Every structure is written in C-alpha cells, then in structure tokens.
Amino acid sequence: MMDQYLSIIKNNDINPIDLKTEYLVNPLAVDVNEPRFQWTLVATDPLKHNLSQKAYQILVSNDEQSLAKNVGNLWDTGKVVSDQTNHIHYKGKTLNAGQRAYWKVKVWDQEDKESTFSTVAYWGNALINWTAQWIGAPVGTQKNALKNIDEIDAQLVKSKPALMPVLYLRKHFTCEPTIKTAILYATAQGAYEVLLNGKPVADDRMSPGWTDYHNTIQYQAYDVTELLGKDNALGVILGTGWFSSYVGYRHQFQLYGSNQTALLELHIEYHNNEKIVIKSDNTWKVNTGPIIYSDILMGELYYQSRDIGQWSSPAYDDKSWLPVIIKPIDPKVKLVTERSQPVRVTQEISPKTRREIKPGVWVFDFEQNMVGLVKLHVPANSKSTRIQLRHAEALEKDGNVYVKNLRSALAIDTYVLDGNHTKAQDFEPHFTYHGFRYIEITGFPGEPQLTNIVGRVVHSDTPITGQLETSSPLVNRLHDNILWGQKSNFFSVPTDSPQRDERLGFLGDGEIFVHTASYNADVSAFFSKWMRDVREAQSSAGGFSNVAPRACNVVDGAPAWGDAGVIVPYTMYRQYGDLKMIEDNWEAMNKWMNYIGSQNPNYIWTKRLNNNYGDWLQVNANTPKEVLSTAYYGYDALLMSRLAAASNRTEDAKKYTELHQNIANAFNKAFVNSTDGHIKGETQTVYLLALAFEMLPEKLRPLAANNLAENIKAHNWHLTTGFIGVGYLCPVLTQFGHNDVAYRLLLQNTYPSWGYSIANNATTIWERWDGWTKEKGFQDPSMNSFNHYSLGSVGRWLFQSMAGIDTGSQRNEVGFKHILIRPNPGQGLTYVNASYKSINGRIDSSWHTSDKKFTLKINIPVNTRATVDLSFAGKLYEVGSGIYDYNNCDLD
Incomplete structure (x- = not known):
C-alpha cells in the first residue's frame, strides 16, 4: 500500500492522499455551490501508533502555476485546527460557469509536524447557461433507414416499433492551434457516444445515464484539449437508451419520447484568453448507418453493408447527409451534472x-x-x-x-x-x-x-472497497457472488435484474442491500444520485415509489419498498458521515412519514399499503403483512429520530422518538404476547423485524430471540426468510447471543440456504432460493433471475459481525471515524481476513482460531480511533491508529 506514496513522503509522520471532490476524483462539472473536499491520510511508518491530524490547510487556485507557488488565489484556509478530513465545504470565491479550480492540502500531525502538500486535484464548475439546441433527425429519416433489410429483421422491427436505427451526427469546424483548454459538455435524450476526429472522447457507456427525463437530464463533461487540431470534426453516435428503448416488464417503449436528440457545447479557450463555443445547432448534419437498432432489452442489429466509413474524421464528405432538426431546451427540464461514476x-x-x-x-x-x-x-x-x-x-x-x-x-x-x-x-x-x-x-x-x-x-464504476477471504470456500464464493450481483445490477440505478425485461430501480431491493453495498464498494456518489431519482419519483401525496425512476410500476411504494426513502439516507449517513444526505432528503422523508401517519392514526400501518409485497419470496412461511408494515413504520420513526438529532433538529428528534414509542406500543398490543415474546405469524421474519427495529420492550427481547432460534431449529437449521427478513437474519442472531445459529445458517448447503445455490454452480445471487432444484428444475420463468442481489444482503454481516469491522457503537459515531472492531468467530471457520476502505481510511481485521485460542490482527487508519471488543474473551481495548496483535485469547 505504501509504495505508490513513497515519492511524497518526507520526514513527516502522515501525508494526505486520495483527494476527492463531492466523492469523485477530479470531476469536470459540479453543480453544487459549495462542493465538499475529502482526503485520507497515510502513515510514513505503518508501525507507528496513535497518529492523527491536528490541523490542515487547503489551497485553491484558478491555475496550476499559482498552486505550484503555494498561492490559493481562490481560497486559502490558512492553518485550520481540526481533525476533519472529509465533508469540508468550499468557502472560496465564486467560480464562473465552466471554470476549473485546482486544489491541494497539507496537514499537521499530532506533534504539529507539517506534511508536504498533496498532489493536485481539481474540479470544474457547472455549465450554467446553455446556448445550444437539441438536434436530431428529420421525420421519416429512421423509418426510411429500415427499408431493404432482411425479411427476418423486417418482421422483428415491425413487431417491435421502438426498434429504431441509431443516428450519426457530425459537425466540421476549424480552430486556432494555440488552444489552452477545451471542455466538451454533452448529453442526450437517448444514449450517446462522442468522437472527436475519429477518437472517442471518453470510455463511459450508456451516458447520460437513467433519470426521469421529463424532469431531469444529466450531462457529462470531457476534457478534449489533446484531441483538437486545426481541422476538426465532432461526431455523435446517438441511440435510444432509456429514453425511447424498451423499458421494464410491461413492454413500455418510448417512455420519455419517440425521437432521440443530442445537446452539446464545446468550450475552447485560447492562450490569449479568447473563447469560442462549438454547439449543437442547425449547422450539423445527420445520417443513419450500420446499426439498425441498439435496444437495451432487445439487443443490437448491425449491417456492415451500411458502414459509413470514417464519418467522424475532418476530411469526410458529408454532402449527402441531411441537415438536422432542432428544438429549444425546455426550461422545465433540469440539466444537471453527472452525480456519480459513469457506467464503464x-x-x-x-x-x-x-x-x-x-x-x-x-x-x-x-x-x-x-x-x-x-x-x-x-x-x-x-x-x-x-x-x-x-x-x-x-x-x-x-x-x-x-x-x-x-x-x-x-x-x-x-x-x-x-x-x-x-x-x-x-x-x-x-x-x-x-x-x-x-x-x-x-x-x-x-x-x-x-x-x-x-x-x-x-x-x-463504483470503486471496490471491501476485500474478504475465509477458511471456507463456500463463504468465499458467497462473498464473490454477492459482489458480482452488485456489480451486475448497479447500472446507473440499482436494478433488480440485468437480463430480463425489467431492470428497474426497485426500492425494496435497494434498501435491504444498501448496507452490504456500502462495504463492497464506495457507493456514496451512486446513492446520492439515486436518491435524487427517488425524490423525483415521490408522489404529490408524499408516497415514495416502488421503483425509481418511476416507470412501469407507477403506484406509490409498498411497506419495505417506499421505506427506502428513509433507510438509504440513514445508511449513507451512518457509513459516510454524510449530513448533506439528511439535508437533501429531509423534506421528502417528512412527507413520507406524514403520508403513512395521516391514514393510520392508531399507529398500525393498514392503509396506504400499495400492493403490500410482505416478505417477498419467503419459503414455507407466511409473515403477516400488517406486522411487517407496522414494524417498518416504527423503524422509519426510529431512524428519523436519529437523523433529526444528527442534524440538530431537536423538536423533530423528540417528535419521532415519541412516534417510534407509540408505534412500538401499538405493535406490542396488537401482535406480541407480553408473557413469552411470541409474535403473530410465528415466522422468522416477524422476530427479526421486531428485534432489529427495536419494537419490543427490553424484557421481551431475549425471549423473542430465543423464539427465533427455536423457529430456525424447527426448520432443521434452515432459513425461511424472503427478501426483507434475510437482511436482518444473521445480524440479529449475533446481536442477541445466537451467533452459533448464524454460522449454522451461513454454512448450510441444502435448500433453502445461500450454500444451496452455490452447490448448484451459482456465481451470482439468485432471485429465489429455489431458482433451480434437482427435483423440479427451473422455477416459473415469469420471475426467475439468476442475478439478483437482494438475498445477498448477508454481506453486511460478513464484514460487520464476522470480520468485526463496524463504525462506532454510539449513535453519533458514524463514518468510521471511531471504529468498532468486534469480531464474532464461529464454528466452521478457522480464519477470516478482511479489509474495508472507509471514507476515513483502510481498516484491516484478520483473525484465526486454533486449539480454542483466538488471534486477531488489525490495522486502524491514521486519524481514527477504535474500540476493540473481544468480550467473548473478556477483553476490551481503546486504541489509536496503527497495527495491533491480540494473541492467544481464550475462546471459552
């Protein structure tokens, strides 16, 4: 880990690395007024303990030359006494539209020794006022392009009216050779790729990404300075994308419009400070080419005979091409910068x-x-x-x-x-x-x-942050399957399946998996983007949706689905310490709580259930839907109380604390036996939700946990949970003293279990526990994905409980600034090696067992502290940064 940083290390103990702006590395277009900075710290000597940051200085300049001279002509914080390394808001001079700002940081350690400055990072301000126009093809252009294709293809296109030819757009232009910078801003109603002088300007796919195109369209920014010459051609390959391809399971097409269009502005600045703009307007030409269609669900049809040669080169003769049609920018549709990493x-x-x-x-x-x-x-x-x-x-x-x-x-x-x-x-x-x-x-x-x-x-392309290896090939494969499922379904939005006619951003799947996702990868920017989609999909009555963007499934969200509007922001706050996530979503979350509460004054959620899915795809169990919905209502209130307290909303914190207690009281009166802790339905999931959501009084919690363990034993140590219960299964068992049962479930390999799919060759998480069985073969093909991450939400437990990497145990100990190392070894595993690259640095936890002895090695990142809880061995430690070994602890 240290080798790549040796060049910046001098005689100081710590150095800042991994600079990001708004969670991204050098974003070229940011439309946040006060973008946030972050960095992590690395130790010169990894064996040295208790290293921390005492102060920092950030310099921001409008050019690299000034920054090289340590001049911050946009912002110089001076020496700020603080140990903060993330979520630091820019407070410098206001940037002009499209202006780039360069920044670097240095720090002082706990002994007040000064580091060298970091490498330089930058961000670009948003393009505030667009002057370009949307451009596309004249009516009939694409229909004419479908003539004279093979009969087999003609029949298909005729039966699938959304299968339209891909467009090719181009413009020839010249410029002076003394170019200082050239930034291209581009987007589409559709999906696009840009070429400049025959070369792709970037490696992203399916841009501008999926949003509700009726309300918001993202745009991208590309630095194309090195691609320009005196004679140039700008070319766009323009497909239908989510805009007018087939989307979802109801054969919806042209969901947002029927004709794809593109919008571009190329801003060129010369060394003499003169500026010119090449933009999409009526001077562009359009044609069709070899791609007869390229549809998200249907695939692509390519006719090589229709190849149009070097169409994006400056020398290309486009006399036979048609002039584009133009339309103005709709002021009601927001053009926003790309908020997350692109698809790559x-x-x-x-x-x-x-x-x-x-x-x-x-x-x-x-x-x-x-x-x-x-x-x-x-x-x-x-x-x-x-x-x-x-x-x-x-x-x-x-x-x-x-x-x-x-x-x-x-x-x-x-x-x-x-x-x-x-x-x-x-x-x-x-x-x-x-x-x-x-x-x-x-x-x-x-x-x-x-x-x-x-x-x-x-x-x-969310950066991978979690690594995990154990002594069990089954657990290793399970972790790999979970990660592959996440990579497969995080495609601009967190989809439910990547192969069939669906691929929608289901909120229920997202909320149950978000905690696992945040261990596997840095999803801070990804979920910041998706929560904007979730807010835009909220109904005027206050109901969050079942899917976001809201498409195909247009009703308001069901219990455990709509609740993602609260659970995802809370998880982002917990994992990344992101207070802005609370601010951005507070109004929407409040509306959701009023949406439920106004119709359920007795605190039992029975109205506005919106196709209550219950514990979706549970096995041989029937969790009462009103138990599940009311538990989630209580959980929302609990999380709202915590978010209110974190954002200094004192009255709201009190209100939601009382609401949670009122819901819990009603829940216990309606569903819980006050003597023995039995809960209506007697399923694993009713116990899991009641315990995880703090719905039970203290005296009943051990009884309910025992009832849960007995239920699992009665099912021969098998789970019965569906999408919802499974995420809380192992965490609750470990929390309430049944870690041995959690391990039995983890290592089970007969149906239903995680190991059953692995025993049958699964390399991703299945949608159903019985997607395929030896006795029955394939499940009902109407709903049987073999790549569907929801049941993989146990991944959170693998990192948080098995490896023992968690953020602090107190409510305000978020973002892994204070770390809780609390591993939970169990029968069947002899070692676990795990690491997690948190927003505050990489955390390592490796343990092994031998002859009833437990050995732990941990690495705590610079500028953090940790509680090491080995309560199973009667030991508790408070430590600072550094590497620590705890050898031969008794397991008994």
Missing part, C-alpha cells in the same frame, strides 16, 4: 469452454454470470454471413441456452457481414447490455475458437 467496462473475461450442440451452433461458457457485452473477433477472409449471439444465464438439460426467464427481452446481438474481408474485424454492441454466463453463437464463419470472443464486464 471494468474488466474482461475469456470463455473457459465451448461445445457444438448442433451443426453450426456453439455454446461458450464464461463460468461466471456477468453483465455487459461480448466483443466478437471475426478472422480475415470471412465470407458473407449472419452471426448471431444469444445471451443466457443457464442451460437446458440438453445443453441449449435457457432463455425463457428473459421473458420478452430478446438479448440477441446480430452482425450481418457484407462479404470477403482481407483483415480481421472486431464487433461490439453500443447501446445495449446483457446478463449472461453463456453465449450461443450461430453463423460464425468456420469453427469459433475461445479467442474469438471476450466478455466485457460493464457497470457503474
């Missing part, structure tokens, strides 16, 4: 095996369920042919790909080649993505080899 290709995977299942039909197995694309390599001298790639998560018994669970999503990419070619060619789709482990290839010229395809993993 993050890795490549080669297939491991192949077999010919019938003449000319080949099935390739990547041995990993993933989400993304397949790049196809076609060798030289290939004859005219039609190559089709069909994507699937599973195989039928006969070896054919299983696609019934995709429902109406075709998930087929087709390349129609035009004849002999002397050079090898690569093909890759543009504005679609698929969930798959297997690829069926037909029509390939000759015998396809393993090297002819490569899987390209695509998802929102």
